[in-house]
Amino acid sequence: MELPKRYTITLDDDPSISKIIAQVTGIPSLPFVSAEALRKKAGSFDPVAAFIDVHLDSNEIGLDFIPEFRKVWPFTPIIVATSDPKDHLIGEALAMGANDFIRKPINPVELTGRLHARILEMSTRRKNDVVEIGDIVFSPGQSSISKDGQVSYLPKLETQLLSMLIDQRELIVSRDELKQRLWGRIAVSENTLDRKISDIRKAFADINSVCVIQSIYRKGICLKFVSAEEKAEKSGPKTAV
Numbered sequence: 001m002e003l004p005k006r007y008t009i010t011l012d013d014d015p016s017i018s019k020i021i022a023q024v025t026g027i028p029s030l031p032f033v034s035a036e037a038l039r040k041k042a043g044s045f046d047p048v049a050a051f052i053d054v055h056l057d058s059n060e061i062g063l064d065f066i067p068e069f070r071k072v073w074p075f076t077p078i079i080v081a082t083s084d085p086k087d088h089l090i091g092e093a094l095a096m097g098a099n100d101f102i103r104k105p106i107n108p109v110e111l112t113g114r115l116h117a118r119i120l121e122m123s124t125r126r127k128n129d130v131v132e133i134g135d136i137v138f139s140p141g142q143s144s145i146s147k148d149g150q151v152s153y154l155p156k157l158e159t160q161l162l163s164m165l166i167d168q169r170e171l172i173v174s175r176d177e178l179k180q181r182l183w184g185r186i187a188v189s190e191n192t193l194d195r196k197i198s199d200i201r202k203a204f205a206d207i208n209s210v211c212v213i214q215s216i217y218r219k220g221i222c223l224k225f226v227s228a229e230e231k232a233e234k235s236g237p238k239t240a241v
Contacts, residue, residue, distance in 0.1 A: 004028045009047040011038050011065075013057035017081070017106070021051055024108045025115065034058055035065040042072045049115055052098070054082040054089060063089075063096050067184045070097035071156070074140070075126040077118035081106065095180045133166055134211045134225040136204075145203055152203040157182055161196050165213065165223035174220040197221065 008029040010018035018031035027048065032038040035056060050069060052062040066078060080093040083104040090101045099118045102110055131138045136145045143159040145152050154162065164181060165173065179193055197213055204211045214222045 003030075003045070006048050009038070009045060009050045011035055011051065011056070011062055012053040012081070013055075014053075017051070017053070017104075020106055021111070024106070024111050035060045035062055039065055039068060042069060045073075047073070047076055049077040049079060049119065051079050051081050054080060054084050054093075061185070063092055063098075064185050066093070066096040066098055067181065071160070075122045077115065077122050079114065079118065092180070095177050096184060097181055131166060133169070134209065136207065136209050136211060138162065138166060145207065145209070147207040147209055150207040152206045154200065154203055158196050158199045158203075162200050162223075165200075165221065169223045169225075172216055172220045172222045178221060 004027070006027045008021060008025060008027065009032065010021050010029045011032045012018065013033045015031055015033070018029040022029040025048075029051070030045070030047070033056065036058075050073065052066060052069070054062050056062060062080070062082075066080075069076075069078060077099045078097065079100045079102060080089070080098045081102050081104055082089065085103075093101050099122065100114045102114060129139060129141045131140075136147050138145050140159055140163050143154050143156065145154070145162070160182060161178065164178060175190065175193060179188055182188075182193075182196075197215075201213055204213075210226050212224050212226050214224055216222060
């Protein structure tokens, strides 16, 4: 099947939703009723946006698949559309990596406004794939951080984790939120997250960066920047008392 030049993807067990979205946006929307079926083909698509339902007929939860879709489509707006009234779903959807959230029945004005805003937002991110922050240059596309000609490369999950921390720098992010965005509903141990954080800290140390990842007891993780003097003071030898 030849794909249209511009299209969205709709994952929803109601086939009428993709037709409504196509009518509202003015471009085709490829319909999928199974998240697993979409997951298998996601790598061959480059949609303008993806609309994901929460509850699917096959007992699949659309939110569970968002982290994987986000990896495949790093700059594609992912918008959750559901008739479920539970407010906590908004936070879950955003924590999983979605860009926005709309309720059904779909309001054409709201859908159009949110879609255009998210496309602009993700387009800006694509253009600014290289981020200069603190004393480093971070390239999510190259999975690297660099400083003064020194480069350190990160694995995929560590790159995603660092992207999250940079987006929310100076803010405390709960460990649960980080795990949810990285692994979805898959249960992972605290040690698994700690190893990812440790890998990023080592990458910072390898290029002698002033970026620091702090663990705040019972609160979460925070990316901060310290001066070279502060860093030297913290890492220097302690005087015996």
